[in-house]
Amino acid sequence: MDTSKLKKFAQFARSSLIEQVDLKLDTVLTTDSLARRESAEAVKALEKAISNNSREYVIERVAYIWFNRFCALRFMDVNRYTRVGVVSPTEGQFQPEILAEAKMGHIDEDMVPAAVRQEIQGLLSGRTPSRDSQGEAYRLLVVAACRDWHRNMPFLFQHIDDYTELLLPDDLLSENSILAYTREAMTPDACESVEVIGWLYQFYISEKKDQIFDGLKKNQKITPSNIPAATQLFTPHWIVRYLVQNSLGRLWLLNRPQSRLAEQMEYYIPPEQPDTDFLKINGPEEIKVCDPACGSGHMLTYAFDLLYDIYEEEGYDPSEIPENILTHNLYGIELDERAGELAAFALTMKARERQRRFFSKGIRPNICVLEKIAFDDDVLTEYMIAVGKDLFTPELRKTLRQFDEADNFGSLITPKASNVADILATLETKDMGGRLFLAETHQRVLTVLRMADYLSPRYAIVVANPPYMGGKGMNPRLSSWLKQNYESVKTDLFAAFIIRNLELAVPKGHIGFMTPFVWMFISSYEKLRTFLIEQKTITSLIQLEYSGFDGATVPICTFTLENAYKPDYKGGYVRLSDFRGADQQGPRALEIIQAARRIGK
Numbered sequence: 001m002d003t004s005k006l007k008k009f010a011q012f013a014r015s016s017l018i019e020q021v022d023l024k025l026d027t028v029l030t031t032d033s034l035a036r037r038e039s040a041e042a043v044k045a046l047e048k049a050i051s052n053n054s055r056e057y058v059i060e061r062v063a064y065i066w067f068n069r070f071c072a073l074r075f076m077d078v079n080r081y082t083r084v085g086v087v088s089p090t091e092g093q094f095q096p097e098i099l100a101e102a103k104m105g106h107i108d109e110d111m112v113p114a115a116v117r118q119e120i121q122g123l124l125s126g127r128t129p130s131r132d133s134q135g136e137a138y139r140l141l142v143v144a145a146c147r148d149w150h151r152n153m154p155f156l157f158q159h160i161d162d163y164t165e166l167l168l169p170d171d172l173l174s175e176n177s178i179l180a181y182t183r184e185a186m187t188p189d190a191c192e193s194v195e196v197i198g199w200l201y202q203f204y205i206s207e208k209k210d211q212i213f214d215g216l217k218k219n220q221k222i223t224p225s226n227i228p229a230a231t232q233l234f235t236p237h238w239i240v241r242y243l244v245q246n247s248l249g250r251l252w253l254l255n256r257p258q259s260r261l262a263e264q265m266e267y268y269i270p271p272e273q274p275d276t277d278f279l280k281i282n283g284p285e286e287i288k289v290c291d292p293a294c295g296s297g298h299m300l301t302y303a304f305d306l307l308y309d310i311y312e313e314e315g316y317d318p319s320e321i322p323e324n325i326l327t328h329n330l331y332g333i334e335l336d337e338r339a340g341e342l343a344a345f346a347l348t349m350k351a352r353e354r355q356r357r358f359f360s361k362g363i364r365p366n367i368c369v370l371e372k373i374a375f376d377d378d379v380l381t382e383y384m385i386a387v388g389k390d391l392f393t394p395e396l397r398k399t400l401r402q403f404d405e406a407d408n409f410g411s412l413i414t415p416k417a418s419n420v421a422d423i424l425a426t427l428e429t430k431d432m433g434g435r436l437f438l439a440e441t442h443q444r445v446l447t448v449l450r451m452a453d454y455l456s457p458r459y460a461i462v463v464a465n466p467p468y469m470g471g472k473g474m475n476p477r478l479s480s481w482l483k484q485n486y487e488s489v490k491t492d493l494f495a496a497f498i499i500r501n502l503e504l505a506v507p508k509g510h511i512g513f514m515t516p517f518v519w520m521f522i523s524s525y526e527k528l529r530t531f532l533i534e535q536k537t538i539t540s541l542i543q544l545e546y547s548g549f550d551g552a553t554v555p556i557c558t559f560t561l562e563n564a565y566k567p568d569y570k571g572g573y574v575r576l577s578d579f580r581g582a583d584q585q586g587p588r589a590l591e592i593i594q595a596a597r598r599i600g601k
Helices: 003-029 034-038 040-052 055-078 097-103 114-125 133-149 178-185 195-204 206-217 224-231 237-255 298-313 321-329 337-354 377-387 394-401 406-412 420-428 436-454 476-485 493-504 523-535 582-600
Strands: 289-291 330-334 366-369 459-464 505-516 537-543 556-562 572-575
Touching: 003 034, 003 040, 003 055, 003 178, 003 195, 003 206, 034 040, 040 055, 055 178, 055 195, 055 337, 097 114, 097 133, 114 133, 195 206, 195 298, 195 337, 206 224, 224 406, 237 298, 237 459, 237 505, 237 537, 237 556, 237 582, 289 298, 298 321, 298 330, 298 337, 298 459, 321 330, 321 337, 330 337, 337 366, 366 436, 377 394, 377 436, 394 436, 406 476, 406 493, 420 436, 459 493, 493 505, 493 523, 572 582
Parallel strands: 289 330, 289 459, 330 366, 459 505, 537 572
Antiparallel strands: 505 556, 537 556
16 A cells, blocks of 8 residues: 555645635635525534634534545445445546436436435536536535435534535535545555555644644643644554454454464464463453544454454354444544544444445444533533432442543543443433423433443453653643542553553453553653553563654554463563564564464474
8 A cells, every 4th residue: 555645645635625615614604605595504503613612623623524524435436335436437537427427317316315406407407507517516416425324324424513515625526626636545456445544544634743743842732632633643554463363362262272263363472371261252242342542443443354253263144243243342432533433434344345235234333432521510410300319329420520521531531430331221211302401411411421331341352552642742631630540650641541441451351552662661660560560461562673663753562461460471572673664573573473383383
């Protein structure tokens, strides 16, 4: 995959879309605009969004929404998951297939409502006067396609007060349009793997990340809104495979020693001695895998592949496996709304790749985007009285208060209530439809409890490339909160995530990390080292060469743990310090692991 081409495109797309959305916003907000006459409510919602946030926030958010949608549509076009190419032409043509078909009188009646079809036909036939009839007709087709995909993927093609549609850029058909550049970058070869979505996401935010790090040099702290851009890193695929194989794969082989799964796991490091004290699994449905900082879903998409092999080995019907995996096995938690959407999209594409009729099943990936939700004391008390005081324990009230800074603390939040799932199930049966004021509070309570449920300790496998951020970059509130809640590992976010991820896993569960390797040596991490060595079990570790990872300015290691203490366990260790450069790390690690496995046999 030519990532340099993807990077150039994604960075151009961000600046271009922001500029085009900015210009469109000016047009929409003029006092006598067509949008005000025909879409008054959408314009009102747009003005409210600007008032509540800022003009710059709305522009950047809408630009990102359309970038995600254009990339998703292109990926599905190339893989023929769309009924007709929405942003892609037929071979040898330039115009998108959906427009070419409409010009011949063929418009999908299931996708495009009758009134919109008439409007499109009027524009294309010349009955409706227009300075750009094809451009206007195509805009209507794109919007109709996005609304249609809402049924299958509401997380990516959501309805956001419709003002996103008003701000859709005008130039979509010229050779210099954003869609032309999308097609050029997202070639059929690039779209063979949904991994392309993750690369585009990282490159899209790369310039913003650079700006944030420039600010750090001027002692500007990282605000909650900038945490995702500052901390997102695309994990190299070989490290993803190593982590998932030595956590999920290891657990399965412990439970099924006769399995041949190890033959497909090239980075798997087998234990030196038999292990009889492990987490017992009766079947694949019982294995819950979580990435609590999932980004665009790179860990989860590979876990999907390995789980598919596990289900297949157990003799499950191939038509049922994708649904089982997304329903029972995979869970992602993310701070960044856009990244969470892409993670859900990537998992949906993995399922569709394996099951032709998957879209019709109505299955949604288990991706939780954490959001900031605060409650007024009086409103919460009134709600408590309405649903029953017995339910509202002190722990529940504290839990509902824990998410008023979720945009700052993310997955590090540990819910105070221990029975979140039970409380959630009870409250979901409550009908607040007749009490309009409390109905909104009810939905917000349910949202908080669903987030808290994701953050409860219930996972057999937890794998992550957690955010890295030292004290120098932390905003004051995050810094003080870490001192209060993670005092022994307050030095860096990644250290706090190591502790938190162990809490998310069940006893004897398996955990995998990619982190800076400073925790192994520096005195400020002594408490963390002692905790891992004396209370947990390191099952494997790979220490990369000092400059062995292109995406970070810190030396990296990747390792797996069992959430139990086994003093006599001998882990497998690989040291790559003799092999300079990122391109050497994966091949050399594989070479060393394979050689050790041959000797072990």
